Each structure stands twice: as C-alpha cells, then as structure tokens.
Amino acid sequence: DIQMTQSPSTLSAFVGDRVTITCRASQSISSRLAWYQQKPGKAPKVVIYEASSLESGVPSRFSGSGSGTEFTLTISSLQPDDFATYYCQQCHSYPITFGQGTRLEIK
Amino acid sequence: EVQLVESGGGLVQPGGSLRLSCAASGFTFSDHYMDWVRQAPGKGLEWVGRTRNKANSYTTEYAASVKGRFTISRDDSKSSLYLQLNSLKTEDTAVYYCARSGSYSGFHYWGQGTLVTVSS
Numbered sequence: 001d002i003q004m005t006q007s008p009s010t011l012s013a014f015v016g017d018r019v020t021i022t023c024r025a026s027q028s029i030s031s032r033l034a035w036y037q038q039k040p041g042k043a044p045k046v047v048i049y050e051a052s053s054l055e056s057g058v059p060s061r062f063s064g065s066g067s068g069t070e071f072t073l074t075i076s077s078l079q080p081d082d083f084a085t086y087y088c089q090q091c092h093s094y095p096i097t098f099g100q101g102t103r104l105e106i107k
Numbered sequence: 108e109v110q111l112v113e114s115g116g117g118l119v120q121p122g123g124s125l126r127l128s129c130a131a132s133g134f135t136f137s138d139h140y141m142d143w144v145r146q147a148p149g150k151g152l153e154w155v156g157r158t159r160n161k162a163n164s165y166t167t168e169y170a171a172s173v174k175g176r177f178t179i180s181r182d183d184s185k186s187s188l189y190l191q192l193n194s195l196k197t198e199d200t201a202v203y204y205c206a207r208s209g210s211y212s213g214f215h216y217w218g219q220g221t222l223v224t225v226s227s
Contacts, residue, residue: 001171034213036152043204043217044152050212087152091211094168096142096154 002026002090006099012107017078021102023071023088032092035064035073038101039084047086048073080106109133109216111205116221123195123225129188129205129218136186137161140208143179143190145201146220153201155179157208158188173199195225 003026013019023033031051036044046055048064051071061076075082083106088099115127129141140163143155156169158179167179178191188205202222206214 032211036213038152043220044214045217046213046215049209049215053212055215089152089154089213091208091213094157095170096157098152098154101151 001095002029002093002097004088004090004097004099006086006088006102008102009100010103010105012105013078014107015078015080019075019078019104021073021086021088021104023066023073023099025069025071025090025092028068029090029092031067032090033064033066033071034089034091035062036087036089037082037084038087044087078104109207111207111216111218113203113205113218113221116203116223118224118226119195120227121195121197121225125192125195125223127190127192127203127205127221127223129190131186131188131205131207134207136181137183140210141179141181141188142206142208142214143188144204144206144214144217145199146204147198147201150201155190155203192223195223197225199223200225 005024007022033051035048038044047058047062052064063074086102110132112130142157156179159166176194180189202220204220205218207216
C-alpha cells in the first residue's frame with residue numbers, strides 16, 4: 001500500500017498568512033494526487049486534483065504543486081473560510097489512500 | 108446539479124448487517140466509477156471501495172479492512188449505488204460517504220454521509 005504522510009498535523013496561522021502543507025507518498029504516484037478541504041460535520045470538498053489543477057469554483061489563492069513523491073498545497077492569503085482540515089489522497093493505485101490530515105487553525 | 112444522497116445508516120449490533128444506498132442525480136450515473144469512503148468519529152478519511160462502470164464490467168476494488176465483509180453494487184437503471192455491510196465490527200462505526208470518482212483525479216462530488224454505529 002502507498003502511505004501518504006502529511007505535515008504538519010496542525011498549523012496555526014493568521015488571516016492573511018501564506019501557508020503550505022506538505023504531503024509525501026511512500027512511492028511515486030506521478031501527479032495522481034488530490035487535496036480536500038473538510039469542515040466539521042461536512043463532506044470533504046476537492047480543492048486541487050491531479051496535483052496542480054484547481055477545482056472549478058475554488059478560489060485562486062489555493063494552489064498545488066509536486067509530482068512523484070512530494071507535493072504541496074499552498075494558500076496564498078488565508079481567509080476566515082479556509083480554516084478547516086485538509087487531506088491529501090493518492091489516486092495512483094489501489095488501495096486508494098489518504099493522508100492523516102492537517103488541521104488549519106486560527107492563531 | 109450533481110447530487111448524491113446516502114441513506115440506510117443506523118445502529119446495528121456487532122456481527123450484524125446493514126445496506127447503505129446512495130441515490131445519484133444530475134449526471135449520467137452509468138458513465139462513472141463510484142466509491143465509498145468512511146470516516147470514524149474524530150478520525151481521518153478511509154477509502155472503502157469502488158465500483159467501475161459498465162464499460163469496465165462493473166468490477167470492484169476494496170480496502171483490505173473490509174474485503175470479504177462488504178460488497179459494493181450498483182443499479183444504473185435507478186442511478187443508485189449500494190454498500191452491503193456484513194459481519195460488522197465496532198471499528199466499522201463511521202460516517203459513510205458515497206463519492207463520484209474521476210478515475211485518477213480524485214473525488215469531485217460527495218454525498219452528505221450516513222452514520223453507521225456498531226454497538227451492543
């Protein structure tokens with residue numbers, strides 16, 4: 001199985017900050033990676049797919065990069081609505097696996 | 108508008124069974140792979156399994172933790188996805204989501220989830 005490791009597990013930041021979340025795969029997954037945002041009691045919502053493609057309707061302050069085994073999700077200027085938990089997911093091979101999540105908190 | 112609506116969750120005893128449903132609308136259901144994902148209370152996301160479309164013979168994939176106990180099926184005539192849960196364990200307690208998959212591009216649409224609680 002491909003293990004997905006996110007860092008950090010928790011991130012505290014101010015509105016307006018630029019933040020980056022990292023996701024590492026235990027083996028190469030090409031660009032077959034998605035990022036999800038989840039708020040309490042709600043279903044996850046995809047923000048980035050295929051490592052760097054912005055999902056329709058998602059603000060352009062979100063961006064993704066990387067390929068192979070190392071990936072990043074960057075939010076260029078945090079807004080109050082962005083405070084949530086973020087998960088990466090590999091779509092390269094079965095079983096599909098998720099990272100453990102990064103909780104983004106307001107400082 | 109794409110909509111996925113799960114139903115069928117509830118309280119079940121260990122060793123029991125349950126069948127979850129996911130009603131889809133707003134897209135051509137038969138064209139798409141469909142997945143189930145679960146989330147235990149306060150925990151992260153766990154992929155449960157997938158059914159491919161008719162063009163790919165409705166073949167299925169499962170996570171090791173549920174293989175042999177859970178079965179995914181679909182009825183394209185009803186635009187519905189199903190998850191049969193057998194031999195349930197307390198660790199199967201979770202919110203179960205259905206999701207429309209984009210092959211290698213992740214899950215672009217999710218239902219609201221249905222809670223399954225396995226407890227005596």
